[in-house]
Amino acid sequence: MTQALTRKRPGLERVLKTADRLFYEEGIHATGVDRIAAEAHVSKATLYTYFRTKDDLVTDYLHRRSRSWREYVAGELPEHGASPEERLLAIFDLLGEWFLSPSYRGCPFINSEAECAPGPSSEAHLANLEHRSWVHTLFGGLLKEAGVAEPEAIARQLMLLYDGSMSGAQADPSVDWAAAAREAAESILRNHQTSH
Structure with missing residues (x-):
């Protein structure tokens, strides 16, 4: 859904924001369309004019989450290092910042696969x-x-x-999983570079 379309249809924007929050915080199966419609202050019929099925809404949620993370990473990585190695390791630093957020509930993509077990041709799986x-x-x-071989x-x-690291941070937030993953990534890079 484009931003222009959601600006012209404020009910749609409320549905998208409500679904995003509830799907991520409480789970896709636990969140019914009745609740999304009620909390977005739209009728169920109106919600279905925006999305034919709940699966369509879930797919849109995943696309929007992906787009948001991509844009965030693209904006942040240049600030975290000049070399490609520094930028690569900074990905784990960005994960670590996310893990510290009180709203962190794991990776939305891993969660949706585990929760919904969508078929190989489902739009959510794709x-x-x-x-x-x-x-x-x-x-x-x-x-x-x-310049790493076998990238x-x-x-x-x-x-x-x-x-x-995302799964670890969700299951046991007392451990700095991002730092552990960064250290392991650094070791992989170091070992690979010294062997080529």
Whole structure:
């Protein structure tokens, strides 16, 4: 949904914000469309004029979460280091800042996969895959820029750290998972660079 469209339709913007908050804080299954409509102050019929099904609303939620994180990372990384290695490691610093937020409830994409177990052709699953592809491309691009050999394979290793730190921070926030992931990423980079 474009910003211009939501500005012309304030009810739609309220639905999107309400769904985003409730899906993330309380879960997709736990949040029914009746509650979203009530808290957004629109009728259920109006909600269904914006989204044909709840699945469509979930897919839009995932796309919006992805777009927001991409824009945030794109804006922040240049401020965190001149070299591609510094920017790559800064991704874990950005995760660490997010983990400290009292509203942190884990990765919305991992959560939706675990909660909904969408089929391989569902729009929500495809939105999750699209986001994961972006994460892989982000790591891969920085690794290529750093002159690291086998950037695709190393990017997958970094994605394991990325995903693991988010899951760890959700399950046990007493541990600094982002710092641990950053340290492991640094070790991977160091070992890879010394061996090539």
